Amino acid sequence: MDSLLTALPTALDRLRTVVGSIPSTRKVTRHWDVGDTLAHVASIAAMDVALLAGRPLDPLVPGLDELVAGSTVDQVKDVNVKVLAHLRERDPAVLLGRLTEDLDELLRMARGADPRTVFPWLGGADLPLDGLLAHLLNEINVHGWDIATAAGRPWHLPAADAAAFFDVFFTGLVASGYGKLLDHDGPPHPGKVVVTFRGSAVRPFTLVLERGRVHLTEVVERPDVRLTYDPVTLDLMLFGRVSRVRAALTGKVRVGGRRPWLLPPFLRTVRLPS
Known part of the structure; x- marks a missing residue:
């Protein structure tokens, strides 16, 4: 887990650098601009802090606990819509400040903790602590890639960071129990x-x-x-x-x-x- 504790602030530094002077209204994806994208990443860090502290998510966004617990992968977009509609801040400087504070708190709580301690997550899944950190690292990297690409700037996604998504987050999620996260409509594949x-x-x-x-x-x-x-x-x-x-x-x-x-x-x- 030590590598994740080092990689997270390094990835945040990359994100801070690439955002630079890009206007918050610069379109990044079909639906999100820079401000929306940073608000999304900051909201994930805030939720992670609440999860590690054993606090409910509803104070962040009313009704979020129930929505998160009942969501599948295909319904994550509904969670994002609800969260971004409630969290109105879009100033990149403010959002990066909040993200930095929450990441510092997250790393403080994670240091010395058992990386296999599980926390309730999306869709009733149980996610180990190191998987939670690897997921946040991936969110910073993927959305940093989005912002950099939209601005025509380079983005370095280290192979070790991407590897942690599979080696730590995904395998940890499956091994610990993913709840209804992968449920989908239609009959299961026969065989x-x-x-x-x-x-x-x-x-x-x-x-x-x-x-x-x-x-x-x-x-x-x-x-x-x-x-x-x-x-x-x-x-x-x-x-x-x-x-x-x-x-x-x-x-x-x-x-x-x-x-x-x-x-x-x-x-x-x-x-x-x-």
Whole structure:
């Protein structure tokens, strides 16, 4: 966990640098400008502080506790809409100040704590402390990438930061219990799909999708699907920032295995908000 405690303030410094003098109204994504994007990241840090302190989320945004507990991945956008509608501040300097204060508090509480301590999270999931930190690190990096791209500025996403999203956050979430987070409409995929992930700078891991539920298992050498990947590219691809075609053409995400055609139905369950 020490690497996360170092990577988080470093990522925030990168974010602070790239925001610089960019107007808060500069469009960053289809729906958000710079101010909206920073408000979103700051709200996540504020929620994380509340979770670690054992405080309810409703004082931040009325009704947030119930909304967060009942949300699936596909409903995260509804959570974001409610939070951003309530938190009206859009001044980048103010938001970066709040983010800095909350990150300092978060790191203070995390130092010396057991990284495997679990906290209630989205969709009734249980997320370990180190996974919570890795998730916030990824939010800073992905949305920093958004802002930098919109402004025509470079953004450095370290491979170790992206690797932590898979090696710490995602595997920790699945192992601890993800609740209803990955629930979706429609019948589950019939049969069993075994997918082994092999990324540079990431420990290999295997996920099994069976009867609509996903669990970790021992690494399988001959899985249905083998996903070999560069962590930065796969991270940005899963969040919709890099197309699957581009990821494949660059060779930074490669699909193999005995039955590679089972990857699409697997990804209909194991998905991320984009």
